[in-house]
Amino acid sequence: MAEKAIVEKAKKIFENFLVRQGSRKTPERYSVIDELYALPQDEHIDVEGLFLLMRNKGYTISRATIYNTLDLLVECGLAVKHQFKDKVALYEQALTYKHHDHHVCNQCRKIREFSDERINLIKEAMGNEFQSAITSHSLVLYGDCHIPDCDNLIVL
The missing domain is CATH 3.30.1490.190 (Ferric-uptake regulator, C-terminal dimerisarion domain)
Structure with missing residues (x-):
């Protein structure tokens, strides 16, 4: 599946999830999907890293929005959260996730x-x-x- 098709599929899954939850569908939430899924498939990123990446690309988004959106993405199966030792949580995309x-x-x-x-x-x-x-x-x-x-x- 082409990368763009994967992102579009992720957005559709997320949209359906947000509707079921009665949550708002904001452009900022969808931009988190864009940037998480633009990373190499085996890359792990923390909230701060994603925040800086998005700020450097010109997004106006808060850390809180990123935290909350990543939690929602984990809940609906679009992101995987890892906690390695005592370090901050790291996230990776999950739509094409093969267990490792x-x-x-x-x-x-x-x-x-x-x-x-x-x-x-x-x-x-x-x-x-x-x-x-x-x-x-x-x-x-x-x-x-x-x-x-x-x-x-x-x-x-």
Whole structure:
């Protein structure tokens, strides 16, 4: 699906959600979708980063509007919220979301996404052991990445 089609689909889902909730459909809310979905699919962003990005592009939007809109986007399934250690919440787009897990470097704080089928095997085994239909999971691995581009200047 082309990027523009994805954004339009996200906006339609959001519009239907807002109508069901009896919430206002404001241009500022839709601009948050535009900017969140303009990011690379594997990018995670916090409210402050999104606020600065939008301000630099000429939007007149408050941090509160961004916070509230991101909460609504999470609620309707258009954004995923992550909390890594004691850092601020980070968000990523969810419409084309394929489940993945994360590695966070303790030094440079860089977030890397990964998928491993063995995790699904563990999830299935634990579901059987606990007699539970496991519907989701979250795995974050923390460690020192020891790669050439790792440095202490990058922060979340």
